[in-house]
Amino acid sequence: MASAILHIKDAYYFDVPKFMWRHDYTSLDQVPAFLRDRHPHATPEEFNEALDGKILIPQPFGTLKNLYEKESGFAISKFMVLELLVALIMAVLFIRLATKMRTTLVPRGRMWHFLEGILFYIRDEIAMPAIGHHDADRFVPLLWTMFFFILLCNVMGLVPWAGSPTASFGVTLALAAVTLTTVLVAGMMKFGFVGFWLNQIPHMELPLVLAIFLKPMIFVIEVVGLVIRHGVLAVRLLANMMAGHVVLLAVMALAFSVAGAASEKWWLTAFISVIGSTLLCCLELFVAVLQAYVFTFLSALFIGSAVHRH
Amino acid sequence: MLSTFRALILVAIVFAWTVGPAGVVAVHAAEGEHAHIGHADAGDSIEKPSEIKSDLAFFTFVVFLLLLAILGKFAWGPIVASLEKREEAIAKHIADAERMNQEAKALLAQYEEKLAAAASQVREMMEDARRDAEHTRQTILAEAKSGADAERARSLREIESATDAALETLAERSAQLAVELAGKILKFKLSSDDHARLIQEALAKFPAAASSAN
Numbered sequence: 001m002a003s004a005i006l007h008i009k010d011a012y013y014f015d016v017p018k019f020m021w022r023h024d025y026t027s028l029d030q031v032p033a034f035l036r037d038r039h040p041h042a043t044p045e046e047f048n049e050a051l052d053g054k055i056l057i058p059q060p061f062g063t064l065k066n067l068y069e070k071e072s073g074f075a076i077s078k079f080m081v082l083e084l085l086v087a088l089i090m091a092v093l094f095i096r097l098a099t100k101m102r103t104t105l106v107p108r109g110r111m112w113h114f115l116e117g118i119l120f121y122i123r124d125e126i127a128m129p130a131i132g133h134h135d136a137d138r139f140v141p142l143l144w145t146m147f148f149f150i151l152l153c154n155v156m157g158l159v160p161w162a163g164s165p166t167a168s169f170g171v172t173l174a175l176a177a178v179t180l181t182t183v184l185v186a187g188m189m190k191f192g193f194v195g196f197w198l199n200q201i202p203h204m205e206l207p208l209v210l211a212i213f214l215k216p217m218i219f220v221i222e223v224v225g226l227v228i229r230h231g232v233l234a235v236r237l238l239a240n241m242m243a244g245h246v247v248l249l250a251v252m253a254l255a256f257s258v259a260g261a262a263s264e265k266w267w268l269t270a271f272i273s274v275i276g277s278t279l280l281c282c283l284e285l286f287v288a289v290l291q292a293y294v295f296t297f298l299s300a301l302f303i304g305s306a307v308h309r310h
Numbered sequence: 311m312l313s314t315f316r317a318l319i320l321v322a323i324v325f326a327w328t329v330g331p332a333g334v335v336a337v338h339a340a341e342g343e344h345a346h347i348g349h350a351d352a353g354d355s356i357e358k359p360s361e362i363k364s365d366l367a368f369f370t371f372v373v374f375l376l377l378l379a380i381l382g383k384f385a386w387g388p389i390v391a392s393l394e395k396r397e398e399a400i401a402k403h404i405a406d407a408e409r410m411n412q413e414a415k416a417l418l419a420q421y422e423e424k425l426a427a428a429a430s431q432v433r434e435m436m437e438d439a440r441r442d443a444e445h446t447r448q449t450i451l452a453e454a455k456s457g458a459d460a461e462r463a464r465s466l467r468e469i470e471s472a473t474d475a476a477l478e479t480l481a482e483r484s485a486q487l488a489v490e491l492a493g494k495i496l497k498f499k500l501s502s503d504d505h506a507r508l509i510q511e512a513l514a515k516f517p518a519a520a521s522s523a524n
Contacts, residue, residue, distance in 0.1 A: 038350030067348035094385035101392035170367035
């Protein structure tokens with residue numbers, strides 16, 4: 001049974017209104033093999049009807065099980081395409097900004113001032129206080145990339161027929177893994193391998209006997225805490241993006257749930273649904289920016305605590 | 311802003327009107343019939359939000375690192391360099407402005423000094439002029455005074471000599487009258503020599519009497 005949540009999750013096709021993308025399968029040979037194999041009794045017309053409005057992504061490196069799961073190999077999904085799009089947008093924007101900044105002392109134009117303002121904010125208000133003036137400069141590019149990548153991925157969820165890659169656990173975990181890797185590498189480069197792990201134990205004035213007993217336990221707690229902290233980073237972003245989309249979906253589903261009801265009920269519900277989803281989209285936009293900020297800020301804090309002695 | 315919002319609402323209403331309940335029912339009916347196409351052999355986690363797709367995670371990690379590398383080389387590096395250049399330029403501008411301000415202040419002080427010197431010079435000149443004027447006035451006054459004094463003295467002298475002449479005439483006349491009167495009385499007793507001698511004696515006495523009376 002089709003579940004509404006499939007509209008939020010990653011898939012191997014882009015969902016657009018049916019009239020925008022028609023399939024004209026005349027024989028079963030034209031239908032993708034994985035669909036044909038799973039539905040041996042369906043006619044080409046049935047496939048056409050079911051697949052209208054679904055832009056299937058070509059899969060040169062893998063095979064699919066269904067539209068949401070792969071069978072084998074490496075399958076290219078909607079979110080991967082969107083991530084590439086985000087990366088492309090970022091590359092175009094910031095390389096242009098860099099070119100402009102190189103040629104003129106202060107580039108003119110609202111767009112460039114806007115981008116510069118955000119870059120300045122991340123450097124001066126996030127990186128500097130969280131990591132410290134001495135070390136911040138090395139990590140500022142990472143935080144810049146992180147903020148804009150997450151922000152644009154979040155905002156993609158508000159673009160019609162696109163979707164939010166950050167509403168997928170794989171993506172948020174990968175991003176948290178970037179932070180964790182940075183914390184480990186930066187910490188070990190600063191204090192050495194052993195020094196980094198010893199640095200996890202907070203400094204305490206303990207009698208030797210107690211120290212032998214307590215410090216290993218504290219070490220275990222701190223290391224587990226380190227992993228959990230980064231895991232929570234992923235879960236927080238995922239939950240925020242997912243929850244926003246689920247609520248939006250639920251409000252939109254109100255209209256569908258009364259489909260076929262008496263006209264005045266339909267109109268009332270549709271009205272509520274349209275107004276509600278508009279307002280929720282505004283909220284989503286705010287959450288998209290907020291969560292990008294929170295992720296970046298917490299990453300900066302974790303990096304800061306890794307490169308400073310406790 | 312508000313008009314855009316209104317337009318959006320209008321579009322939504324028109325859309326709802328044209329597609330209408332019938333369209334929604336049709337879509338739903340189609341979904342219902344063929345809902346299973348595309349979801350065959352669905353795994354347990356297909357509807358779980360927490361499903362982890364390793365392909366996607368790996369892809370994200372790689373894309374992010376590549377993006378970081380590319381932007382680091384072509385965007386962040388030049389941007390940081392430009393920012394540093396800008397900061398230096400701004401610091402230089404501030405330093406320049408400060409230096410110029412100092413110079414301007416020094417110049418101002420210099421000019422103020424000059425102005426003060428000029429003012430005191432002017433004051434001195436005025437003082438001199440005033441002194442000169444005073445001197446000239448005094449001179450003119452003194453000259454006028456001495457002129458007036460001389461004139462007065464001359465007048466006095468003239469008056470005196472006129473008085474003397476008048477007194478002389480008067481004495482001569484009165485002596486003559488006295489002599490004539492006495493001659494009438496003594497008609498014959500006095501010769502004309504006696505007469506003249508008497509007049510001479512009287513005249514010799516007169517000036518002494520006149521000056522003592524004066």
